[in-house]
Amino acid sequence: MTSYSLNSLRRRKSRTGLTITGVVLAIAFMVTMFSIGIGVTNSAESLFEEVGVDIFVQAENTTFFSMGGGFEGGRNISKDIFEHGLVRGALPRYVKGMVVSNEEIKENLLQFSAKAANITDPEELEKITKEFGKHLKAMREKSTRVDGIVPKLMGEIGGIKNEGDFPHRDDPFYNDGGYDGEFTHEVAINKAMSKKFNLELGSRIYLSPSLPKSSADIPGWYNNSTHFEVISILDISWEAANLLTCYVHLSELQFIVEDKRDTVHQILVDTLNPNDANKVKKWILDKYDLEAFTTEDILEEIDKFSEVFKGFGDAIIGLTMFIAVLFTATIMIISVRERTVEFAALRAMGFSKKTIYRFIVEEALIIYVIGFIFGLIIGSAGAVYLDNILVDMASEDGSLPSGFHFTSITPLLIIEVASIAVLIGLACGLVAGYRTIKLNIANTLKQE
Amino acid sequence: MTITAVVVSMALLLAIQAVAEGMFSYIYDDIRKSKIDISISGTEGYGMPPAHDIVDGHQLAEALEDDPEVKVAAPLLADRLSFKVEGRAGQSWAQAEGIIPDITRDLLSKDELDLFPKTGTIGFNEPSDPHYEGNYTGPWTYEVVIDENTAKEFGLKVGDPIFMSQHAAGNYTQFNVTGIMKTLLTGEGTTAMFYIVILHLSELQHMLGIQDQDRIDGISCNLRDDIRMSAAKVKEYKKKLEVEHPFLNIITKEDRFELIEERMSVVRGFYIALGGVSLLIGLLFVMTIMIMSVIERTGEIGMMRAIGLSRRSIFRQIMGESLLIVISGSLIGIIPGYALSKIAAWWIELKAGIAADFVQFTPLQVGQLFVIVILLGTLVSLIPSYKATSMNITESISKRR
Numbered sequence: 001m002t003s004y005s006l007n008s009l010r011r012r013k014s015r016t017g018l019t020i021t022g023v024v025l026a027i028a029f030m031v032t033m034f035s036i037g038i039g040v041t042n043s044a045e046s047l048f049e050e051v052g053v054d055i056f057v058q059a060e061n062t063t064f065f066s067m068g069g070g071f072e073g074g075r076n077i078s079k080d081i082f083e084h085g086l087v088r089g090a091l092p093r094y095v096k097g098m099v100v101s102n103e104e105i106k107e108n109l110l111q112f113s114a115k116a117a118n119i120t121d122p123e124e125l126e127k128i129t130k131e132f133g134k135h136l137k138a139m140r141e142k143s144t145r146v147d148g149i150v151p152k153l154m155g156e157i158g159g160i161k162n163e164g165d166f167p168h169r170d171d172p173f174y175n176d177g178g179y180d181g182e183f184t185h186e187v188a189i190n191k192a193m194s195k196k197f198n199l200e201l202g203s204r205i206y207l208s209p210s211l212p213k214s215s216a217d218i219p220g221w222y223n224n225s226t227h228f229e230v231i232s233i234l235d236i237s238w239e240a241a242n243l244l245t246c247y248v249h250l251s252e253l254q255f256i257v258e259d260k261r262d263t264v265h266q267i268l269v270d271t272l273n274p275n276d277a278n279k280v281k282k283w284i285l286d287k288y289d290l291e292a293f294t295t296e297d298i299l300e301e302i303d304k305f306s307e308v309f310k311g312f313g314d315a316i317i318g319l320t321m322f323i324a325v326l327f328t329a330t331i332m333i334i335s336v337r338e339r340t341v342e343f344a345a346l347r348a349m350g351f352s353k354k355t356i357y358r359f360i361v362e363e364a365l366i367i368y369v370i371g372f373i374f375g376l377i378i379g380s381a382g383a384v385y386l387d388n389i390l391v392d393m394a395s396e397d398g399s400l401p402s403g404f405h406f407t408s409i410t411p412l413l414i415i416e417v418a419s420i421a422v423l424i425g426l427a428c429g430l431v432a433g434y435r436t437i438k439l440n441i442a443n444t445l446k447q448e
Numbered sequence: 449m450t451i452t453a454v455v456v457s458m459a460l461l462l463a464i465q466a467v468a469e470g471m472f473s474y475i476y477d478d479i480r481k482s483k484i485d486i487s488i489s490g491t492e493g494y495g496m497p498p499a500h501d502i503v504d505g506h507q508l509a510e511a512l513e514d515d516p517e518v519k520v521a522a523p524l525l526a527d528r529l530s531f532k533v534e535g536r537a538g539q540s541w542a543q544a545e546g547i548i549p550d551i552t553r554d555l556l557s558k559d560e561l562d563l564f565p566k567t568g569t570i571g572f573n574e575p576s577d578p579h580y581e582g583n584y585t586g587p588w589t590y591e592v593v594i595d596e597n598t599a600k601e602f603g604l605k606v607g608d609p610i611f612m613s614q615h616a617a618g619n620y621t622q623f624n625v626t627g628i629m630k631t632l633l634t635g636e637g638t639t640a641m642f643y644i645v646i647l648h649l650s651e652l653q654h655m656l657g658i659q660d661q662d663r664i665d666g667i668s669c670n671l672r673d674d675i676r677m678s679a680a681k682v683k684e685y686k687k688k689l690e691v692e693h694p695f696l697n698i699i700t701k702e703d704r705f706e707l708i709e710e711r712m713s714v715v716r717g718f719y720i721a722l723g724g725v726s727l728l729i730g731l732l733f734v735m736t737i738m739i740m741s742v743i744e745r746t747g748e749i750g751m752m753r754a755i756g757l758s759r760r761s762i763f764r765q766i767m768g769e770s771l772l773i774v775i776s777g778s779l780i781g782i783i784p785g786y787a788l789s790k791i792a793a794w795w796i797e798l799k800a801g802i803a804a805d806f807v808q809f810t811p812l813q814v815g816q817l818f819v820i821v822i823l824l825g826t827l828v829s830l831i832p833s834y835k836a837t838s839m840n841i842t843e844s845i846s847k848r849r
Binding site: 014015018019021022025026028029059060061062063066068069070071072073096097098099122125126129132136139140141142143209210211212213214215258259261263289304305307308311312316319320322323324326327329330331334338393 | 449450452453456457459460464467490491492499500501502503504508527528529530538539540541614615616617618637638641657658660661663687688690691692693694695696697714722723725726728729730732733735736737739740744792795796799800
């Protein structure tokens with residue numbers, strides 16, 4: 001039977017070829033579009049899995065993506081959560097963007113400052129500014145994200161390979177509610193920082209919340225900034241490849257930014273068993289006026305944000321598929337109409353109505369199966385291409401974690417698209433074949 | 449059926465274009481109308497709270513205003529503040545902006561001014577920044593202008609108190625609402641919890657504890673008319689600023705346009721690809737139907753050739769039929785295209801919470817797209833038309849028999 005359907009398609013090569021091309025395009029488009037949503041969700045899920053943080057605690061009435069200005073007493077709350085029987089780690093985190101310099105920039109900028117001090121001619125000054133432009137740009141272009149943490153409360157945050165570690169696991173500068181203990185000057189930096197500022201273990205960096213005012217202010221800026229010594233270089237798989245981040249002791253950062261009310265922005269909670277995340281979340285919410293987000297909550301938030309795009313995507317896929325269905329159904333209907341006599345002859349030879357109906361449905365299914373196979377290949381290639389473009393674009397501004405993909409082809413997606421293709425093929429075949437049931441053999445043959 | 453396919457693909461393309469081009473032309477227009485010729489900012493930092501890393505903000509703005517090239521130099525500070533309202537349990541977070549009202553007013557375009565209250569100076573009773581006087585020992589005004597959504601959500605009106613703090617569970621300071629401004633946010637969807645409060649600059653600095661160094665995020669400058677009208681003069685002034693302030697990032701209007709253009713070209717590529725697939729399928733449909741029609745009419749075409757009709761006439765006839773489908777489909781598609789763009793605007797408003805006035809459906813956009821579709825339609829019609837003209841007369845007639 002299938003050979004009959006194949007033969008009849010083969011007999012009308014050009015129309016079959018064009019119809020299949022239309023279906024291939026529609027299926028490829030559907031595969032690429034579906035792969036976007038799945039890619040973002042899968043990447044987010046695997047990122048959370050890799051990080052190993054099960055609950056993110058933030059100030060009341062914040063969403064995960066707008067964490068607000070933080071909450072006070074963060075250290076005590078972290079310790080309290082840390083002592084919960086189901087928790088392995090409760091890391092308080094204070095986040096601040098800061099201006100950074102290394103020794104090389106310092107040396108050059110001090111030279112620049114000294115030279116500029118003696119120049120009054122604007123053209124000369126422009127020349128000097130250009131000469132030291134690389135170092136000026138390195139300092140003013142991007143701030144570094146500084147995280148204040150307490151290393152011993154970290155638990156098992158995953159995806160981090162470290163060279164070196166914090167010698168002080170506690171936060172010695174915070175002394176009985178005061179900021180007057182031992183200032184360790186320890187900093188762990190990520191790979192991007194190490195690369196951009198040419199830093200290795202033992203290197204010194206300078207951090208300050210503000211930029212120098214002018215060339216004359218450079219020596220003063222270095223005197224007022226705080227120096228840190230690199231004690232660890234971190235390779236963090238879930239961080240954006242060119243995002244500059246460094247980690248210092250919590251109280252030392254709070255002290256530098258003059259926020260001495262033990263404020264934190266987030267507490268990262270690592271539970272012993274991720275299945276207990278909701279239990280611990282409830283315990284936190286019952287005890288404190290804070291927000292707590294499990295990975296499920298965050299994925300829901302991502303979904304909510306992407307709803308507007310998903311709606312557009314679904315509408316575009318739907319309309320494109322509608323055109324493809326119109327295309328195939330019309331061609332099939334014309335094709336059946338053209339072969340009325342052929343079908344009447346087949347009936348006269350003893351083929352049942354059901355068999356002829358099956359021939360036509362099969363033809364439509366063959367078109368969609370071929371369309372699905374080629375569409376899947378082309379759509380997958382399209383998804384990879386699109387992913388490369390989007391990753392390149394997002395990586396440019398450093399906002400994308402390495403290993404993040406916007407598109408993903410999963411077995412579920414393939415099954416979903418295959419089911420849609422078969423269903424549509426079946427529907428087109430059924431609509432087109434319906435005419436043959438009502439065929440009057442004698443009249444049709446007589447007319448011919 | 450064929451016309452329906454063209455109608456749907458044309459409508460889809462038009463709607464996608466209305467959203468994408470509309471959004472960019474809105475931004476483009478906004479920059480064009482803006483009085484900000486030069487934006488001065490500190491370091492850029494992605495995914496982190498603002499650094500507020502420009503020091504001596506008030507002084508720097510004053511010094512810039514003393515430049516003969518500059519008409520207005522308005523300092524700006526932005527951060528998040530926690531706020532509470534009487535009769536409502538708990539606190540919420542607002543996007544806080546610190547400004548000097550009379551200076552900022554001079555920097556606003558007509559459209560922007562329309563968003564602010566007409567009372568006082570853009571809603572503030574005190575036009576200057578008195579708390580800054582005497583190294584932040586001047587009087588507090590405790591004035592705040594809030595956005596319509598915040599007013600609606602918390603039942604606030606002019607004269608009502610609102611309590612603000614840098615941190616949740618911190619010390620809250622009472623402010624009084626002196627004005628309510630409009631925004632494009634509808635208070636629905638993803639921007640439902642986005643609240644805006646505008647304060648006097650020095651008071652926000654004090655709330656954030658950064659008054660010691662008079663730290664701000666940036667300064668927006670409006671240049672003298674003869675300077676701003678000449679791109680070369682603006683560029684020259686930018687160069688001068690870069691030498692005078694080597695630690696600041698200076699961005700001109702031209703730079704902003706370039707950035708928009710760059711992004712637009714990527715977005716344009718995407719939406720053409722999105723709508724292009726459906727159009728391609730629609731046109732393939734037209735081509736297939738026309739080829740089938742030519743095959744069906746082989747004998748008829750042979751006869752026409754036999755009675756003296758030239759190949760050119762037949763080519764013209766098939767091409768005309770094909771183009772008729774494309775043109776009528778494209779024309780009819782304009783109506784559902786308009787409806788779809790309205791649905792898209794409604795969807796953005798519902799889900800993103802942004803009043804999508806930017807969705808544009810202009811005759812120019814429709815015309816451009818129409819011409820492109822006709823050109824592509826002509827291209828696909830060439831194949832069936834060629835097929836019809838390349839037939840052998842004898843064979844065609846014998847097939848008819």
